[in-house]
Amino acid sequence: MKNNSPASDRHWIRHLALPALGVVFGDIGTSPLYTLRECLNAAGTAPVESVVLGVLSMIFWTLLFVVALKYVAFVMRADNQGEGGIMALLALAQRSLQGPPWRRWLLVMAGLSGAALFYGDGMITPAISVLSAVEGLEVATPLFRPYIIPTTLAVLVGLFAVQRHGTARVGRYFGPVMLVWFLALGGMGLFRIAEHPGVLRALNPWYALEFLAAHGHEALLVLGAVVLAVTGAEALYADMGHFGARPIRAAWFYLVLPALALNYFGQGATVLAVPDAARNPFFLMFPEAARMPMALLATAATVIASQAVISGTYSLTQQAFQLGYLPRMHILHTSETERGQIFLPGLNTWLLIGILVLVLGFESSSRLASAYGIAVTGTMLMTSVLFYVVARQAWGWNRAFLLPLVGIFLMIDGAFFGANLLKVVEGGWLPLAIGLAAFVVMSTWRKGRSLLFQRLYPQKASMERFMADTVPGMPGRVRGTGVFLAAPGEGIPNALLMNVRHNKILHEEVVVLVVLFTDQPREPEADRYSAQDLGLGFFQVIARFGFMELPAVPRILEECRRRGLLDSGPGDTSYFVSRLRPLPTPAPGMALWREKLFAFMLRNAAHAPDFFQIPAEQVIEINVRVEI
Template sequence: MTSSITDASGETSQTRKFLLLVIGSVGVVYGDIGTSPLYAFREALRPFATDGIQETEVIGLISLMVWTLTIIVTFKYVLFLLRADNDGEGGTLSLLALLMKKTGNYMPVLFFAGLIGAALFIGDAMITPALSVMSALEGLKLVTPAFSDYVLPLSILLMIALFTVQSKGTAAVSKFFGPITVVWFLVMAWGGLIHIGDDWKILEALNPLNALWFVTHAGAMGFIVLGAVFLTVTGAEALYADLGHFGRRPIQLAWFIIVFPALMLNYLGQGALVLTHPEAAENPFYLMYPEWALLPIVILATMATIIASQAVITGAFSLARQAVHLGFLPRLMIKFTSETNTGQIYVPAVNMLLFIGVIILILSFRSSESLATAYGISVTGAMVVTTLMAFQFLRSVWRYSVWTAGALLVVLFIVEVTFLAANLLKIHDGGWVPVALAIAIMLLMWTWTKGSRYIKEKTAKNDIPLETFIAMIERESAHAPVKVPGTAVFLTSVPDRTPAVLLHNIKHNHVLHEQNVILTIWTKDKPYIPDSERVKITKLSKRFMRLDITFGFMDEPNVTKALGLCRKAGFKFEIMQTSFYLGRRNLISTPHTGLPRWQEALYMALADFGIDPSAYFKLPPNRVVEIGEQVAI
């Protein structure tokens, strides 16, 4: 009897945790896509408003939106890509790490595709807060025109507040994200339900033939509005990027029982409203609701857009951490804002970059209508990249043939490339902004990766094999360095070569500790490494040992904490008698270099921007010794 009660209690607890994950995923994962109804249909209708909106145009547009959600979000992301995980983690860089691990060699096309996808996501993280918040606050104009002049300053104030609180962490606030966003989706569903009956013909939009008819008969105008139609799936990349936070099943269940039905009902309701009241095309979302509910809806929409903005900002922080661990960016200051959830981090440099970008976008475009034209390119570009990487995933991981993988993805690829081409028509109307952002961020990551590889290859030519050095230094001679008590830890990225900082220490100080550790820190392509696999100790001689510490690309690289595991492995040391030796490189420009002049200058600037390795690896600050060296680049 007691056992059955315990089992029932355990099942209840597991069910409760699962439901909490479902509700949490609604707030974090679907916050962005949940704000698309604010502007997507309005922007798609705009080109048709000049000569009168036709019934076939409304039904065709809604059909396109419904089936875009179905094909791209449901089939591609919810049912397929959520299964293309790297030990439970998703996102462009996580997928890139998995593919590079599986292929076993450096593939430039794959590498650049991953960088482009990551760069486009950062661009999306700048545009989403600006567009979403302005769209929500523009509803104030419908409450009273007197509020029109306050939309811009209120948007800026909200952005200042949002980016300021990032350093405090989102643990306390995030528990409210899910419930608020659930209410938001229910309100959207209600708005749609009360208007579908305005004209039941809108249900014809559920027939995909109407979407095909619109594409084939709307001519050039139809191709142009495809860019606006694609706004319905903005935020779909967050589905994949946030996989590790909630898991596949909660994200899938949230989509099918809450998010997808609410979005479908809302778009159908907007379409039916415009069929009966064409003048509502000015702002169909807000005009769906009765006048008494307008102000509460604006407030709720503003809260929903802030949550959506928080979701993409958090995603940008996670992506930056992955990029640093995978060697695509210099070491950045990463602060953990939760003692229990390692996914809650704050990256000051990325936060400042996003804040500056968002404020510039708001002041430059000044309205959601203008900014919407710039939005689609970053989203469609990222999705095309993800589809290309998914093709390689099917081949490398699931071992599908080229023909089978191509057959599964060709329709999706054609659809996304068509949307991308439609969005590229907006280059002159502001679409160049996300393209420029993506190119700039991609160049930063490419330059850092290329420069780091070049420096590593150049310095390796002058390195002394560690085995040769140990044999030489341990010979008793008159010139042998003085033996001093304690432990010295020398950090190096090439474990079979003698660390330059060790050579400089002997050269200048003429001493060698009684216990010397050659420490190499590795970052694996896996998200997390268990403590049982964290450290590996190899005895090299009486006074030398090699220590390998391994982190996953989502782990906190805390060396001090990892050293605590060494005692179980037989490495005895006292932290207050241990010195950590780091080499500080001073890069010097030379006429003959392996990098172009502009890339050399950019790499040196990035090197100066990175934080001190002792802070990044959480070394005891009062036990670190830095020895400088000059490296000609």
């Protein structure tokens, strides 16, 4: 029975909804800093009433259709055991899809494309968010202009330095700041609306349609800028696993959406009253005495905005390598109580380097805005496609309802994506290049692993034959337990064959351990372990983990012994791990340059002993060279 007491409600708000403000809504919550400004710049005409009302109407209805309807009301239902994001959605879609193999191939390509483009968004968002806030200091005092870039760089370095403390701790500190931020947005917006209530006419979608019909090419450019208002929607879905759907939905409808709508309309009222305010409507809507405090609050808020994308990128990356689309990476758990609270040191460093390069290369938020939008709208398109597959195949939704619904999503996403393609020459090529590089890496890793298995597995021998032919002829077996890690379907592990062939050693107890990652975020404890006693001291253990879990091999063996799946005590245990060394060749498979890329990634992947948390002093690594 649920506890609905006031005390439990306060606990729920403090521990879930408030931190969610600091992690999930930072990106979309700081979009008012630059969205209306860029829309009016793209219009190319004076900010007359028809232009301002048309732009405001497009922004408002985009927030409703894309975020409130598509993501919050529908896409967030497609949670994979509570986890969100395009990789979790891809796993759901693959599990439910039926039909010929080419359908599955197309589905994987759609998912990988969306995931790859998300990395482009993950690099541009922190750069444009922090830079736009620091530029507000220049509005407060022109003396600050020479310090904009150095201050932005320092803020970003500080943000990435605190990531190792974990999303939960960061969200706990950031949540109250974002609460103040959204209250300031809504409060100032309401004040300006009261001065010019006629701006509320933009709630009528007719103004948006009239603007699109009347302005031709300029309307497409404005549409490409309107998408800046919803760039945090995909990160919102990706971060769902950190806090759950309920607090995210509550925070969106009760606070975030009203505050954003009021602020956009307040900015519009300011521009209608003072057309020159179009050069920076967000900061110029505030009284002069309040601009410096708001610039400092905006800087804090944009740091938080970057947190939403960073934590979403961590989640996406973990899901990708557990599902077999990226090489293993070193992961640190940052919470002993919360699942999904992780830190990836290598990814954190590369993200920071890329973002600093973007700031130094573009130097202003307006120039970065020209590169923004393509990545996130491409990911939105792929999300709509995958959502259709899940809703139709897994949930059995009626086509008569689903086709018009997803058709609307695709029409809106397609319009935004097409409008942003017009910005390719001005900077839109950058997220496309980042996305293409990420796609090549993921697809190459997937194909390279397949080639390795094709080369190795045809040579596999059955465990029964090995035990019948080899074990009886072995000299006295040494004391202790030998644990040999095997890939799914490998048969006899290469490390076991090499150890017997070259060292002529076999332990009294031999455990062949297969760690199997499934397409679910977490596996039930009751189904996690299975073991088979093969006789002659041989055991085969299969441990199943979801793509959001990190296994520890010593704990696996301990749990198997506790459950009676293994007979012996801990004793003296040695762990044998194969380390594959692929040798690129001109043989059919992949292009030679892709084979070299795969070999490079495999060499630099996190070592299996580190990833599986095996004590270093108990590990024996055996190199296996394989031509691909």
